[in-house]
Amino acid sequence: MAQVLIEKPEEGVALVRLHRPEVRNALGLELRQELAACFLELGADTAVRCIVLTGGPEFFAAGADLRALAEATPVELLLRDTHRLWQSLVECPSPVIAAVNGFALGGGCELAMHADMIVAGEGASFGQPEIRVGIMPGAGGTQRLTRAVGKFKAMKLLLTGEPMTAREAEAMGLVTEVVPDAEVLERALALARKVARMPPLAVRQIKEVVLAGQDASLSEALLLERKAFQLLFATRDQKEGMRAFLDKRKPTFEGR
Incomplete structure (x- = not known):
């Protein structure tokens, strides 16, 4: 069993x-x-x-x-x-x-x-x-x-x-x-x-940065955060999320 x-x-x-x-x-x-x-x-x-x-x-x-x-x-x-x-x-x-x-x-x-x-x-x-x-x-x-x-x-x-x-x-x-x-x-x-229901790539990046940053110095952890933040602007979900906010509608996140 x-x-x-x-x-x-x-x-x-x-x-x-x-x-x-x-x-x-x-x-x-x-x-x-x-x-x-x-x-x-x-x-x-x-x-x-x-x-x-x-x-x-x-x-x-x-x-x-x-x-x-x-x-x-x-x-x-x-x-x-x-x-x-x-x-x-x-x-x-x-x-x-x-x-x-x-x-x-x-x-x-x-x-x-x-x-x-x-x-x-x-x-x-x-x-x-x-x-x-x-x-x-x-x-x-x-x-x-x-x-x-x-x-x-x-x-x-x-x-x-x-x-x-x-x-x-x-x-x-x-x-x-x-x-x-x-x-x-x-x-x-x-x-x-x-x-x-949240954008999957942002969710994964948040988890990765939080966990990796725990054992890093503050400056190193902030660097990880900045790079992950910048990376998310290459995603469709970032464009969809911000457009949906401006259009006053619910976003549809695809994980891309």
Whole structure:
């Protein structure tokens, strides 16, 4: 049975569901491999303009599958190259919106942080509890969390393993929006629908520049921004968007 399900509920929008409910979507190797293949496929599909990633109405993902890690050796972990399986998410050109119900812990929290926006239910919780089993985050938890919420908040979460509520995560800057639990997927899809209607090349350039600029100096990041801004004036969508604005009509974007 597939552990990752792909749906296309409407034009331009893809919905990716983690489907390993018997272990609360624990991120075993097979699930990670399927997820990587899924994002490679969707990232190469120009008809897909925005992706929603969800786990289900009760939980997003419980983290790594500890049964597969308890007796692992450093060499075994090295040879698994699991960091490569995250690359298709990192490099996906389309924006990704995580729709989080219930808990997103450990690898589940790291997975959510690979998204570009996070919509969380009021009952959702986030955390990096790896320290409680003698290890530390290994899929970006120490780095993405620190970049999102700052050193001092991140240190508390990482060193105590304590979870945070959706409201706390929103206040720290980790979560985009908090909505009632029953409305999480609906709201994420609504955001995806709105993004999918925007000019695709501008959307992709914005995502690329934001992510690349995070690890660059301000002057380098501003240079990236200027070049991407200038490049978009070579697109049909720029001409269509501005003409439509002046003509007081809705634009039709083609991604060209």
